[in-house]
Amino acid sequence: MNQSKLFRGLVLALATAPAFAQTTTTAPPPGRLLASNCFQCHGTNGTGGVDKIAGKSASEIYKELKEMQQKSPPDMMDMHARGFTDAEINLLAAYFAAQR
């Protein structure tokens, strides 16, 4: 099963849901606030900075973060990765996979 496509589809579906009435507002995409913790180094929406992560596949981002959690001695990013749960890593992966 292609995890990344599934995540991307879900996020896109949420992001493009039309506003049905003037009083209806778009819900914040899942993972957006969490993912914004990455923007300081990887650019807003992951679009650059030290390493562009926007548009990478969700499965790749997930795998890399899981590897970083085990890396010893940890570099700065390896240590950051240790602060996220599996569910949070999935949210991060889905968010950045849906960015361009």
Next chain:
Amino acid sequence: MIKRRDFIKWAGAAGIGLNATGWSMLAQADSVASPVAIPVPTNTGIKGRVVVIGGGMGGATVAKFLRIWGGTGVDVTLIERDSTYASNIMSNLVLNGSRTMSSLQYGYGNLASRYGVKIVKGDVVSIDKATRNVTLASGASYACDRLVIAPGIDFDFPPGLETAAAQAKVPHAWKAGPQTTALRNMITAMPAGGVFVMSIPGKPYRCPPGPYERACIVADWLKVNRPGSKVIVLDANPGITAEVHAFTEGFALHGIDYRPNTTVLGVDTTTMTLQTNAGNIQGNVLNVIPTHRAGKVITANGLANTADGRWTTVNVLSYESTTAPGIHVIGDASATTQPKAGHIANQEAKVCADAILRLFSGRALDPSPHTNSACYSPITATTASWLTANFRYDAATQTMVPVAASSGEAAARSTKNFEEMGKWFTALMGDSFA
């Protein structure tokens, strides 16, 4: 197939020569890197007016993210008294001549042209806490649904340092700007065998590793350029407050005379003497970083409600004041468990922006936000250390708590860290101002 790459594969790893020329190239790269402009959506349905006071790391970031997340229906006005923001981050490198203050200036043009933030240059004279109306010295008045205040810090000067003339002789250089350049000039005017004395205030103060970093940078420069000179660090705290490993090693490397539990009680700018609880200390150059409090707009408008009257208490799910509804305080001026520093002010701003947009939409706040604090500290002219902490909301204490496994410092200073520092800084400033 995308080939597996290391997350932290820095584009600059090939090696940017960070001599004076290298730094000026990096300064240009701050803009050459051209952070991508994010579109401001037109169809979120969210409507509201926000006034932001203060265009530093927190204020600039909250203004940008209110627009890129909230869309064109969210009217954002940023009130700032200066034309540009002078970055405190990296400003210690002005002291050894590897950076200039002109390379550390960030304007508000991108916020206006890319994101439609209304920029107002002015000085706030009063805030009506009930209506959130903001009045400027010009007499102009701004109404809003939600007010965000990001004023940074102010100082309590010790006796003898109250006047501008005294502060010109004994600068703090803890708000980057003309005082930073002045301190650089004082250091270069020091004789060989001279004495540089700096003081660190008790916690909380802005940028916990910053003073220790400064001591290292100055001592490193003096060692080469003014042989036989001495750096004395008077710390009001009982020990090094951040990056204990890096700075313990750095102080030993540079022969820094570190004196914990030493508080400056007064300053004699005629004899260039610091009066402390451990006796008088004279120096050729004195650099006193005074005790901090929230920026004046907080204290002058009855928003400093901590027991010591220095800071604003906030709900860290939204950064809304716990005593003034509709008024949010982010960055150094709020009392939280997080450090007072630019990188984390940027993240607090995003939590605040997300919360305000949810409140405008009648939605519940994100119940479990993360924030993170990360920075690099130069230890010599070519090596740096790093410090990082990933915070998670703890519902039981209603505070941000650092995740233990995700908080710590570099195992050793290195030139690789120094190179990564430049990339981090450029990206952080881009996320905040571009």
